[in-house]
Amino acid sequence: MLSAMARWEPNARERLVRAAIDLFAEQGYDATTVNGIAERTGLTKTTFFRHFPDKREVLFAGQELHSRILGEAVAAAPGTATPLQAVAAALDALAATFTDGQRDFATRLLAVIAANDELRERAAFKHAQLAAAMAGALRERGTPDPAAGLAAELGVRAFDDAFARWSDPSGERTLTDLAREALEELRTALAALG
Amino acid sequence: MLSAMARWEPNARERLVRAAIDLFAEQGYDATTVNGIAERTGLTKTTFFRHFPDKREVLFAGQELHSRILGEAVAAAPGTATPLQAVAAALDALAATFTDGQRDFATRLLAVIAANDELRERAAFKHAQLAAAMAGALRERGTPDPAAGLAAELGVRAFDDAFARWSDPSGERTLTDLAREALEELRTALAALG
DNA sequence: GCAGTGATGTGACTTGGTAACGTCACCGTA
DNA sequence: TACGGTGACGTTACCAAGTCACATCACTGC
Numbered sequence: 348m349l350s351a352m353a354r355w356e357p358n359a360r361e362r363l364v365r366a367a368i369d370l371f372a373e374q375g376y377d378a379t380t381v382n383g384i385a386e387r388t389g390l391t392k393t394t395f396f397r398h399f400p401d402k403r404e405v406l407f408a409g410q411e412l413h414s415r416i417l418g419e420a421v422a423a424a425p426g427t428a429t430p431l432q433a434v435a436a437a438l439d440a441l442a443a444t445f446t447d448g449q450r451d452f453a454t455r456l457l458a459v460i461a462a463n464d465e466l467r468e469r470a471a472f473k474h475a476q477l478a479a480a481m482a483g484a485l486r487e488r489g490t491p492d493p494a495a496g497l498a499a500e501l502g503v504r505a506f507d508d509a510f511a512r513w514s515d516p517s518g519e520r521t522l523t524d525l526a527r528e529a530l531e532e533l534r535t536a537l538a539a540l541g
Numbered sequence: 542m543l544s545a546m547a548r549w550e551p552n553a554r555e556r557l558v559r560a561a562i563d564l565f566a567e568q569g570y571d572a573t574t575v576n577g578i579a580e581r582t583g584l585t586k587t588t589f590f591r592h593f594p595d596k597r598e599v600l601f602a603g604q605e606l607h608s609r610i611l612g613e614a615v616a617a618a619p620g621t622a623t624p625l626q627a628v629a630a631a632l633d634a635l636a637a638t639f640t641d642g643q644r645d646f647a648t649r650l651l652a653v654i655a656a657n658d659e660l661r662e663r664a665a666f667k668h669a670q671l672a673a674a675m676a677g678a679l680r681e682r683g684t685p686d687p688a689a690g691l692a693a694e695l696g697v698r699a700f701d702d703a704f705a706r707w708s709d710p711s712g713e714r715t716l717t718d719l720a721r722e723a724l725e726e727l728r729t730a731l732a733a734l735g
Numbered sequence: 736g737c738a739g740t741g742a743t744g745t746g747a748c749t750t751g752g753t754a755a756c757g758t759c760a761c762c763g764t765a
Numbered sequence: 766t767a768c769g770g771t772g773a774c775g776t777t778a779c780c781a782a783g784t785c786a787c788a789t790c791a792c793t794g795c
Binding site: 736737738739740741742743744745746747748749750751752753754755756757758759760761762763764765 | 771772775776779780786787788791792794795
């Protein structure tokens, strides 16, 4: 046999994520059990929960990393930068972590999340956490409230919008470009609020 | 017998809410079981779930009504109103539905929610749903995207902020005043974003 | 009285999630 | 070669959230 076969196949975590997305897409989130995900991966329920704190989180793992990237990029922006300039730099940093090979994955991910309320709820929470990370970093560099919270919210909205467009298979633009454009679009829209 | 009386006492729904808040405040959300809430109310677990779709929702029930109030008030605003003026009218309408007797309740509610991640997640979802209701109504009256979404978000943020201050026992201001002020504060902060 | 209606109770079930404990490959070291 | 530690996984048992089918009881109108 090949290499005497390691006891366990590698990349258990990633395999669990892929199995989960496949099953959620095929049967829906509710009809899919954690046991089913684990079995398709050749693992058990217990192992699933060793990698993810709950069933939903299998689709959102790694978001803490995104929060750190955004927060650190805001902190690293030059002291002369305006809040929105610091946020723009953070979006650049986050966008740079995505590769084109992840686009298909992103497409399916967004479709699965959009189809289920529990997942949309988790997405709303993650949205708030990303914004909180940037808002905290902005306050650290002297941006007062409520401007810090607002700038952070605009940034996350811009990124969400850009990510959705980027994941569209027909699109050609880079995520970085889309994010910059979305943020600028939000900035100009502020004038129309009255 | 007492147990026979509890079965048909009126206001089961409200009693469940009060028992839930009491227990969450005493023991924490995680340590409190639905069975415990129901028993304290003189009811059973099944009845609890007939009134609320899940354990968290006992603290957020009635939010659909708030969405309707906001959406209808935005729709009813004069056609000449700017997006933020329509939003301001909606905040007035929503603020008018709260009475001073609810302040203690609000204080405890916010404390319980702030202490638990599951509840904060649900709160983030409700926040998004309120914003979506106003954003939809704004689009109906001609406000384009992304301005509609932004104006709605500003409105919900203003209300959340005002609600938190209103619930503070030391405060004296009315919820309506606080909401108007918070929205105005957000509006002026927009200029500081760069 | 009596039938219907609606709110509640009962009991059984599925599934998410936790915890204690056991198993086995790999790695370093003697 | 032997051996002990470590880390990833499995097994089992358990609790609590949430669902469902069916029974019960109070009230209402006739």
